[in-house]
Amino acid sequence: MGQDQAVDEDSELLRAFVAGDRQAFARLYDKHDQACFQFIRRLLGSAGADAEDLHQESWLAVSRYAASFDPRKASFAAWLYTIARRKVWDHFRKQKIMHLVSGQEDVMAEVPDPGPTPFQQTESRETALAIVKAVEALPLVQRETFLLFVECGLSLEKIAEITEVSAETSKSRLRYARTSLRRLLSEREAIDG
Amino acid sequence: MVDPTPDPIDQTYRDAEILFTEQAERSARRARVLAAVARDRGLDPVERQTLAPRFTSRYGWLVAASVMVASGYLVLRFLPMQQLGSPPIAQTGAVKPAQKNEMTAALTPPAPVPDLPEPAPAVPTPNASDRKPIVTHERTASSSKTAVSGASPPPTAMIAPSPPIAATPPPPAIAAAPPPAMVEAAPPPPMAARLAAPPPPAAAPAPALTTDAAKPMGELGTNLGNELRAAARAGRTAEVQELLDRHIPVDSADTNGETALMKSVRADQPATAALLIRYGASLDKKNNAGFSARDLATQVDDPALKRALGLQP
Numbered sequence: 001m002g003q004d005q006a007v008d009e010d011s012e013l014l015r016a017f018v019a020g021d022r023q024a025f026a027r028l029y030d031k032h033d034q035a036c037f038q039f040i041r042r043l044l045g046s047a048g049a050d051a052e053d054l055h056q057e058s059w060l061a062v063s064r065y066a067a068s069f070d071p072r073k074a075s076f077a078a079w080l081y082t083i084a085r086r087k088v089w090d091h092f093r094k095q096k097i098m099h100l101v102s103g104q105e106d107v108m109a110e111v112p113d114p115g116p117t118p119f120q121q122t123e124s125r126e127t128a129l130a131i132v133k134a135v136e137a138l139p140l141v142q143r144e145t146f147l148l149f150v151e152c153g154l155s156l157e158k159i160a161e162i163t164e165v166s167a168e169t170s171k172s173r174l175r176y177a178r179t180s181l182r183r184l185l186s187e188r189e190a191i192d193g
Numbered sequence: 194m195v196d197p198t199p200d201p202i203d204q205t206y207r208d209a210e211i212l213f214t215e216q217a218e219r220s221a222r223r224a225r226v227l228a229a230v231a232r233d234r235g236l237d238p239v240e241r242q243t244l245a246p247r248f249t250s251r252y253g254w255l256v257a258a259s260v261m262v263a264s265g266y267l268v269l270r271f272l273p274m275q276q277l278g279s280p281p282i283a284q285t286g287a288v289k290p291a292q293k294n295e296m297t298a299a300l301t302p303p304a305p306v307p308d309l310p311e312p313a314p315a316v317p318t319p320n321a322s323d324r325k326p327i328v329t330h331e332r333t334a335s336s337s338k339t340a341v342s343g344a345s346p347p348p349t350a351m352i353a354p355s356p357p358i359a360a361t362p363p364p365p366a367i368a369a370a371p372p373p374a375m376v377e378a379a380p381p382p383p384m385a386a387r388l389a390a391p392p393p394p395a396a397a398p399a400p401a402l403t404t405d406a407a408k409p410m411g412e413l414g415t416n417l418g419n420e421l422r423a424a425a426r427a428g429r430t431a432e433v434q435e436l437l438d439r440h441i442p443v444d445s446a447d448t449n450g451e452t453a454l455m456k457s458v459r460a461d462q463p464a465t466a467a468l469l470i471r472y473g474a475s476l477d478k479k480n481n482a483g484f485s486a487r488d489l490a491t492q493v494d495d496p497a498l499k500r501a502l503g504l505q506p
């Protein structure tokens with residue numbers, strides 16, 4: 001219910017913007033800015049220096065093509081992240097950065113819930129940095145699925161639409177991403193003693 | 194499909210990201226994006242589609258050069274006749290500025306609103322083409338191999354967008370001051386009057402700098418550090434100096450830890466780099482990747498740049 005209201009509100013804001021209400025765009029931006037930027041930045045990973053540019057380009061695209069947005073086909077969030085994702089993938093193609101697929105998916109198994117999170121145990125910037133780096137080290141398809149689910153709060157079905165795979169594949173990718181993260185973090189904890 | 198249950202690792206990541214969320218950066222980003230959108234909205238979509246291919250195509254420079262040559266020819270061809278007082282020719286010349294004004298009027302942004310900053314004036318400046326902060330061009334997405342999803346297809350125009358006119362404005366010679374023949378609609382004054390009149394003023398000052406300098410600090414953008422870095426990257430030395438004279442911290446860094454000096458070094462802008470050094474920019478401050486401006490300079494094969502940084506005699 002709440003999600004539906006948010007979807008309607010986004011559509012209304014975009015429609016108001018198309019009608020000439022610029023403040024509506026600012027409100028829409030404020031709602032999605034942070035998650036969108038984090039999504040782009042973490043998806044870029046080591047190429048994160050271009051995150052600001054791609055973020056701006058994504059919102060410019062939203063502005064330019066706002067009139068063609070059809071809320072019956074997709075939610076605004078799905079539309080926005082489709083745009084943002086394509087900006088990042090195009091960027092990778094131009095930069096010839098291709099680490100899109102990893103063979104890890106075939107060999108990883110789901111790991112049970114480890115209980116308290118590492119962050120709760122040691123709230124330090126180093127730990128936080130390690131977690132972020134671990135996310136950035138994920139294979140790209142897993143990373144984008146994880147970010148869309150965790151950072152952007154999208155459902156698996158919407159993620160599947162955005163990433164153009166089946167919902168089952170999205171679910172698998174999310175599971176693999178979580179498993180990888182836990183493994184990376186447990187390795188780090190082992191190293192740190 | 195039912196979404197998987199929340200996993201503690203999800204919250205771990207969210208908690209970690211909070212530590213890397215800087216409110217100041219977010220505000221600066223907001224101002225920059227909304228300003229870019231406001232400027233971009235200043236150009237009517239129809240005009241954009243009409244004009245963009247004309248000036249941003251591969252041979253846009255050829256078109257621009259042809260226009261300049263033609264304008265020059267018109268000046269040479271009709272100026273003597275106009276000086277003889279031929280009214281029809283003067284009117285012919287006077288038509289062209291009106292056409293150009295229509296184009297610049299299309300670029301002129303609409304009235305401001307509180308949340309979206311007022312777009313910059315469309316009058317071209319000598320440095321208008323290389324202002325970095327407003328990225329108005331689209332990255333080409335047409336090469337994307339991924340098929341458009343039937344459930345959530347982005348607009349076709351988004352898949353293969355054409356860059357707007359604002360991305361690569363025509364050379365200043367086209368949209369800037371028209372040729373003398375086009376300006377001088379009235380016949381020249383008599384020689385005696387010209388001799389009696391005071392001499393004309395010297396060359397007009399640089400419009401961009403003058404315009405910006407006349408503005409209060411707030412109008413230059415909420416994050417002048419961004420302005421400084423963008424100007425440094427583009428080699429707009431006068432603008433850099435102006436900002437530094439306003440006591441903008443010379444070593445202010447962006448989210449990646451990049452300073453104006455690093456930007457100027459990367460872009461191989463020796464004059465700007467030298468100016469920043471004179472204002473005390475650090476050669477040894479490191480970005481998030483651990484590289485200093487000194488390190489970056491070693492990757493640029495330009496002796497002038499190294500001399501500007503004092504790394505080479």
